[in-house]
Amino acid sequence: MPLYEFYCEKCRKEVSMTLTISEREKGKVACPTCGGRELRPLVGTFFAKTSRKS
Numbered sequence: 448m449p450l451y452e453f454y455c456e457k458c459r460k461e462v463s464m465t466l467t468i469s470e471r472e473k474g475k476v477a478c479p480t481c482g483g484r485e486l487r488p489l490v491g492t493f494f495a496k497t498s499r500k501s
């Protein structure tokens with residue numbers, strides 16, 4: 448399962464979670480700390496893993 452990083456607007460900190468693709472697409476992401484849904488995906492981490500292929 449891929450690891451995703453989000454920024455929680457409520458906690459004001461970064462949280463990382465492992466989600467399946469379908470979980471993520473359904474928007475079933477909630478902060479593990481406060482249970483809030485106000486999570487902003489942190490782009491960059493995903494790119495760093497996939498952009499280099501050669």
Ligand SMILES: [Zn+2]
Pocket residue numbers: 455456457458459478479480481482483
């Ligand atoms: Zn939170």
